[in-house]
Amino acid sequence: MQDDKQETVGRxxxxxKVGIGTAGVGATLATPLIAPAAADSETEDDKRRARYRETDHVKAYYRVNRYPR
Structure with a gap:
């Protein structure tokens, strides 16, 4: 008689095993994607200038949505 033992892996x-493999793959893929942060290119004057402009389409948005002025 031949002993045929099949190894089954429990759930x-x-x-x-899948979780450990996934963590390993994720760590190796994430490493080359990390890059040093780029320096801010705005000057102090650029940072302080007004950026918001109440154009016609902004006024129409306020009017349609009944925002108080």
Whole structure:
């Protein structure tokens, strides 16, 4: 008689192994994507200038949505 033992992997063991493999792949893929932050190119005068402009389409948005002025 021949002993045929099939190894079965339990659900929890399978999920552990998949989780460990996924974490390893994620760590190796994320490493080259990390880059140093670029310096801010705005001067102090640019940072302080007014950027908001109440144009015609902004006024129409306020009027349609009944925002108080």
């Amino acid at each position: 929890r063991d399978f999920l552990r």
